[in-house]
Amino acid sequence: MATDVQAAQSRRGKWLVSGPPILYLLVFFAVPTLIMAFASLRTPGEFGGLAPLRDEAGKLDINFDSYLRFFTEPVYFEVFAKSVVFATATTLLCLLLAYPLATLIAKSPWKSRSLLLLLVILPFWSNFLIRIYAWMIILGPNAAFARAVNGVLGWFGASPVPLLFSSFAVLVCLVYVHLPFMVLPLYANLEKHDPALLDAAQDLGANGWQRFWRITFPLSLPGVYAGAALVFIPALGIFAIPDLLGGPNDTLIGNLIKQQFLETRDWPFGSVLSIVLTVAALALAALAAWFGRRATRAPSLDRA
Amino acid sequence: MPLLDLRNVTRRFGDFTAVDGVSLGIEAGEFFTLLGPSGCGKTTLLRMIAGFDLPDSGQILLDGVDLADRPPEDRPVRTVFQSYALFPHMSVEGNVAFPLQMAGTPARDIPARVAEALEDVRLQGFGKRRPHELSGGQKQRVAIARALVTHPTVLLLDEPLAALDAKLREEMQIELINLQKQAGITFVYVTHDQTEALALSHRIAVMNRGKVEQMDEPSKVYRFPQSRFVADFIGQCNLFSGVVAQSADGTVTLAVDGLGSVHVATRSTVAAGSRASIALRPEQIRIGSTVNGAGDNRFRGTVTDLLYMGDVTVYRVATEGGAQVEALLANSQTGRAKFFEPGDAVEMDWPAAAGHFIED
Numbered sequence: 001m002a003t004d005v006q007a008a009q010s011r012r013g014k015w016l017v018s019g020p021p022i023l024y025l026l027v028f029f030a031v032p033t034l035i036m037a038f039a040s041l042r043t044p045g046e047f048g049g050l051a052p053l054r055d056e057a058g059k060l061d062i063n064f065d066s067y068l069r070f071f072t073e074p075v076y077f078e079v080f081a082k083s084v085v086f087a088t089a090t091t092l093l094c095l096l097l098a099y100p101l102a103t104l105i106a107k108s109p110w111k112s113r114s115l116l117l118l119l120v121i122l123p124f125w126s127n128f129l130i131r132i133y134a135w136m137i138i139l140g141p142n143a144a145f146a147r148a149v150n151g152v153l154g155w156f157g158a159s160p161v162p163l164l165f166s167s168f169a170v171l172v173c174l175v176y177v178h179l180p181f182m183v184l185p186l187y188a189n190l191e192k193h194d195p196a197l198l199d200a201a202q203d204l205g206a207n208g209w210q211r212f213w214r215i216t217f218p219l220s221l222p223g224v225y226a227g228a229a230l231v232f233i234p235a236l237g238i239f240a241i242p243d244l245l246g247g248p249n250d251t252l253i254g255n256l257i258k259q260q261f262l263e264t265r266d267w268p269f270g271s272v273l274s275i276v277l278t279v280a281a282l283a284l285a286a287l288a289a290w291f292g293r294r295a296t297r298a299p300s301l302d303r304a
Numbered sequence: 305m306p307l308l309d310l311r312n313v314t315r316r317f318g319d320f321t322a323v324d325g326v327s328l329g330i331e332a333g334e335f336f337t338l339l340g341p342s343g344c345g346k347t348t349l350l351r352m353i354a355g356f357d358l359p360d361s362g363q364i365l366l367d368g369v370d371l372a373d374r375p376p377e378d379r380p381v382r383t384v385f386q387s388y389a390l391f392p393h394m395s396v397e398g399n400v401a402f403p404l405q406m407a408g409t410p411a412r413d414i415p416a417r418v419a420e421a422l423e424d425v426r427l428q429g430f431g432k433r434r435p436h437e438l439s440g441g442q443k444q445r446v447a448i449a450r451a452l453v454t455h456p457t458v459l460l461l462d463e464p465l466a467a468l469d470a471k472l473r474e475e476m477q478i479e480l481i482n483l484q485k486q487a488g489i490t491f492v493y494v495t496h497d498q499t500e501a502l503a504l505s506h507r508i509a510v511m512n513r514g515k516v517e518q519m520d521e522p523s524k525v526y527r528f529p530q531s532r533f534v535a536d537f538i539g540q541c542n543l544f545s546g547v548v549a550q551s552a553d554g555t556v557t558l559a560v561d562g563l564g565s566v567h568v569a570t571r572s573t574v575a576a577g578s579r580a581s582i583a584l585r586p587e588q589i590r591i592g593s594t595v596n597g598a599g600d601n602r603f604r605g606t607v608t609d610l611l612y613m614g615d616v617t618v619y620r621v622a623t624e625g626g627a628q629v630e631a632l633l634a635n636s637q638t639g640r641a642k643f644f645e646p647g648d649a650v651e652m653d654w655p656a657a658a659g660h661f662i663e664d
Contacts, residue, residue: 204382204406205406
């Protein structure tokens with residue numbers, strides 16, 4: 001009897017703790033997602049929004065027209081593909097920059113580590129948009145950076161290039177914004193590595209490069225995958241950076257979605273794009289998780 | 305010429321001298337142990353032989369060649385680490401294959417070499433396992449197989465059995481002895497466990513505060529400690545210190561507080577009046593209600609404490625003068641657990657040759 005009461009109490013306790021967040025996610029995430037899924041099957045209204053659920057003839061407004069449009073008109077797929085390319089490039093560049101940085105932090109003395117980590121997350125303390133505007137100034141035609149670049153180009157006889165409002169500007173800013181999301185999980189992983197493993201590898205005849213490729217890098221893969229997911233997924237859907245720093249050809253899927261809702265006012269098609277983006281991001285996250293699990297208990301990385 | 309020759313090796317960390325002018329020669333095929341308490345410099349010395357640390361002064365020569373300019377990966381020396389340091393992302397096979405791959409062994413030869421090394425440590429059939437699926441003893445064997453697979457000249461072992469339980473440790477000790485005999489490789493073994501050092505080694509260097517206090521065969525180190533530190537560190541030992549009263553005909557008589565005159569046989573002659581010590585192992589003392597012996601050293605006392613160890617019982621006896629003496633009796637003969645109780649009056653006796661004279 002007593003155990004039944006205890007069990008009931010612990011059940012109630014669990015619901016008290018997990019109830020509010022579940023309710024929050026239900027109301028502000030699950031329901032809107034369902035609304036969006038529903039909207040993607042409707043016809044756009046004459047002046048934006050959605051057409052009436054039943055037309056004059058009483059026919060239910062449910063169709064796959066917007067999905068058909070996405071999959072038949074190549075321009076949308078191209079924008080989507082371009083977004084994947086940008087997000088992939090961002091992820092790779094972040095990885096290349098973050099790996100040495102995370103290694104440096106993980107190897108620095110305990111006291112200076114917290115300071116270095118603070119510096120990594122320092123940009124979060126100022127507003128996201130302000131930081132993008134700052135890049136407009138840095139990359140602007142009269143700034144020292146653009147002058148220096150064009151000066152060097154002119155030296156080689158090349159004509160000057162605009163840095164702002166270009167794919168270059170978008171990529172630079174994407175990398176800048178997402179770098180901390182790569183550094184932190186990588187640091188968390190590298191910090192846990194047992195230094196005795198590197199001693200052992202060296203003792204067994206491995207030089208510096210071999211120690212990195214055979215020991216450090218494979219052991220850091222879970223951190224690499226976590227960082228890649230944290231960078232890739234938000235970079236895939238971003239719209240503010242291409243809006244402010246990109247040229248006319250730098251429209252990404254995020255911009256397209258924003259356009260559909262705010263300018264074209266085609267809610268069903270905007271919903272379709274959002275759903276495609278969400279599904280793609282989920283699929284890639286699942287893939288990253290699978291790779292991460294495989295890396296932690298991989299059968300054999302040794303190519304004997 | 306010794307295989308591994310350490311000449312006046314010194315290593316300092318700031319104000320602290322971890323290794324202080326150590327010179328020792330280790331012969332090929334020897335099982336050599338560096339024994340000492342933590343902080344005595346034995347691990348620092350091992351790391352310098354492996355190449356992870358460099359001496360501030362002095363030389364380390366292997367086969368007559370100075371190792372100073374050779375990084376750890378280029379030394380024909382392998383280390384078995386205390387934590388085993390197995391690569392968690394590789395299988396047992398992968399771990400053992402690693403040094404072969406690093407040495408550029410042709411890929412087709414590797415599986416056979418790995419299988420052979422695993423057989424040597426009796427781990428056939430474990431190749432596909434991952435380190436986290438192994439017990440402590442099995443991990444230890446993988447670490448040894450991995451270190452021995454390339455047939456190094458010297459194998460360094462850093463407290464390799466410290467993490468194992470007592471039963472398994474004894475089993476691994478016997479395996480290590482056999483493995484060393486079979487492989488014919490020079491072992492340099494670091495431990496703070498004196499019984500382990502005595503059981504395994506051909507020779508032991510007892511270290512204290514960065515210096516080698518004594519270097520000799522285990523039985524010599526045990527029976528004839530050259531310093532109070534060695535006597536005290538290795539095994540149980542009674543240490544009587546006092547003033548030399550008389551020195552003649554190979555016998556020294558020491559005036560010891562609380563005990564009186566204690567005689568000890570020694571070849572050294574010392575001046576009367578100088579301070580000295582006698583080391584006396586508890587098992588050398590005859591103890592009984594009354595003892596009939598040569599009577600070189602006979603004292604009366606009262607049992608104050610006893611430690612029943614199963615095979616033997618250790619009796620702590622306070623003499624009439626107030627000195628503490630530890631004596632040991634085997635329990636084998638009578639089947640009795642103990643012969644005396646605290647409070648019993650006893651007599652102790654030992655011949656002059658049983659003790660060992662140490663000049664202070």
